[in-house]
Every structure is written in C-alpha cells, then in structure tokens.
Amino acid sequence: GAGVSQSPSNKVTEKGKDVELRCDPISGHTALYWYRQRLGQGLEFLIYFQGNSAPDKSGLPSDRFSAERTGESVSTLTIQRTQQEDSAVYLCASSTTRYEQYFGPGTRLTVT
Amino acid sequence: SQQGEEDPQALSIQEGENATMNCSYKTSINNLQWYRQNSGRGLVHLILIRSNEREKHSGRLRVTLDTSKKSSSLLITASRAADTASYFCATVGTASKLTFGTGTRLQVTL
Numbered sequence: 001g002a003g004v005s006q007s008p009s010n011k012v013t014e015k016g017k018d019v020e021l022r023c024d025p026i027s028g029h030t031a032l033y034w035y036r037q038r039l040g041q042g043l044e045f046l047i048y049f050q051g052n053s054a055p056d057k058s059g060l061p062s063d064r065f066s067a068e069r070t071g072e073s074v075s076t077l078t079i080q081r082t083q084q085e086d087s088a089v090y091l092c093a094s095s096t097t098r099y100e101q102y103f104g105p106g107t108r109l110t111v112t
Numbered sequence: 113s114q115q116g117e118e119d120p121q122a123l124s125i126q127e128g129e130n131a132t133m134n135c136s137y138k139t140s141i142n143n144l145q146w147y148r149q150n151s152g153r154g155l156v157h158l159i160l161i162r163s164n165e166r167e168k169h170s171g172r173l174r175v176t177l178d179t180s181k182k183s184s185s186l187l188i189t190a191s192r193a194a195d196t197a198s199y200f201c202a203t204v205g206t207a208s209k210l211t212f213g214t215g216t217r218l219q220v221t222l
Contacts, residue, residue, distance in 0.1 A: 004154075033209060042200060043155075043212040056209060091154065093210075099143065101210060103154040 002026065004104035006092050012110045013082055021077045021107045025094030032075050033101060034067055035091045043091065049075060082111045117213055118201060124219040131188040133216040135201030136181075142204045144177055146186050149198045149215070158186075158199075191220045 005024045013019050025032050034046040045059040049069045060066070064082075069075040079086055089108050093101040119134045137144070143162045147155040161168045161177045161184065168175045174187040188195055198217050202210040 035212075042214040043202075043210075045209050045211065048209050089153065093155075099160055099204070100145070100157045101155075102157070103147075105154040 004092055004094050004102050006090075006104040006107050008107060009105065010108045010110075012112060015084060015111055016081055018078065018080045019082055019109065021079075021090050021109070023075045023077070023092030023094075023104060025073060025075070025092070026102055027073070029094035029096050029102070030072060031095045031097075031101075032069060033093045033095075034075070034077050035093065036061075037089045037091060037106075039088070046077070046090075079109075082109075084111050087111045118199070118216040120216060121214070122217045122219070124221065125191055127191060127193055127220055127222050129191055131191050131195070131218055131220070133186045133199055133201075133218070135184045135186070135213050137184075137201070137203050137211075137213075138182065139203075139205055141179070144175075144184050145202045145204070145210065146173075146175060146184075147200045147202060147212075149200065155200065188218075191218075193220050193222055196220045 007022045030051055032049040035043040037043050047067045048056040051072050052069050064080045067077045087110050089106040091106045093103045095101045117136050125131050141163055143160055145160045146158045148158050149155045159170045159173055159175050161175050172189045177184045196219050198215045200215045201213045
C-alpha cells in the first residue's frame with residue numbers, strides 16, 4: 001500500500017516568508033509525528049498527534065512553528081517568518097502503536 | 113534534546129566485514145529501535161527490541177540490549193556496499209514519541 005508522503009520534496013524560501021509543509025500519513029495510522037533534521041545531525045522531535053489532538057508539542061522550537069491535523073489524516077506544519085536556522089529536512093512519520101514508525105521522504109527546506 | 117548517543121560517529125569497513133554500532137541512552141525505556149537512513153531523507157525501521165529482551169536477530173542484523181548499562185549495539189554481519197547509510201537508535205519511553213540518537217555513518221567499500 002501507499003506509504004507516508006510529504007510535499008513539497010524541496011522548498012526554497014526567502015527569510016521572513018511563511019512556509020507550509022504537508023504530510024499524508026498511511027491510511028488508518030492514528031499517530032503522526034513531525035521531526036526536524038539539520039545537516040549531518042540526528043532527528044529532533046517537534047510534535048506528536050494522536051488523532052487530531054496534539055498531546056505533545058514540546059519539541060516545537062518557537063512560536064513561529066505550528067502544526068495541525070485534520071480528519072485524522074493530513075497534517076500541516078507551518079513555519080512563520082522563516083529564519084536561516086530553520087533550514088533542515090522536515091520528516092513526518094505515522095504509526096498505529098508506540099512501536100514502529102513509518103517515515104516519509106521528508107521536505108528539504110532551504111531559507112535564503 | 114538527544115536521548116541516545118551512537119558510537120562511533122563514523123565507521124568505514126570493507127565489504128564482507130562486520131560492522132558494530134553502539135548506542136547509549138539516559139532514561140528508562142519501553143523499547144529501543146534501530147533505523148537506517150539513506151542520503152539524509154526518509155528513515156526505514158530495521159529492528160525493535162523490548163526492554164525485557166536481551167538479544168534479537170533479523171537476517172544479517174543482531175541487536176543487543178543491556179538495560180543495566182543503558183546501552184544497545186547493532187551488528188551487521190557480512191556487510192555489503194548497499195549497507196552504506198546512517199544508522200540511528202531511537203528509544204521509546206512512557207510517551208509515544210521516539211527519541212533519536214545522533215547516528216553512525218557507515219561506509220562499506222568494495
């Protein structure tokens with residue numbers, strides 16, 4: 001079946017602009033996660049959704065970052081007033097349990 | 113913040129050799145997982161070991177877990193060039209999020 005998809009695959013934006021990153025999880029997966037990965041580094045947890053609610057937003061680095069999920073499916077991560085330090089690959093994952101997570105291919109964000 | 117620290121940060125071996133990567137973590141866990149990442153994009157789940165397990169095998173992969181030392185190791189036997197990737201350990205605690213280590217970059221040369 002279809003895996004996790006993310007769009008766009010690459011995004012170049014100017015500093016100060018807002019961006020929206022989209023994640024389509026595997027159908028039926030109730031849990032959805034967003035991570036950020038800076039070049040050559042590990043993954044940083046951003047936010048976790050269970051259904052449409054977000055019980056853990058602890059990883060969002062600032063109030064410029066927000067995320068929502070509608071209909072227990074698609075999620076959007078929004079970064080307002082982008083800064084150069086926001087440049088990274090943003091990865092989305094979904095799962096049915098606390099165990100194996102299925103990752104999308106990521107969105108590479110470059111802020112110029 | 114990172115939970116796990118992988119060791120070594122980078123590893124270069126020849127095809128056919130075994131590769132061993134280690135992971136240490138700080139807090140108690142429900143399970144520990146290893147993931148593989150090619151070219152800085154999506155991660156692929158390799159293997160999961162529960163906190164009450166000590167060793168697990170999957171094909172050429174062998175994972176050990178020592179909860180008293182808060183450490184795990186991943187052994188890839190008879191490595192192939194296609195095993196070249198970054199490998200991350202990730203822990204699951206009481207919450208449902210994965211906390212990833214910093215990764216080991218494995219290079220397998222012909």
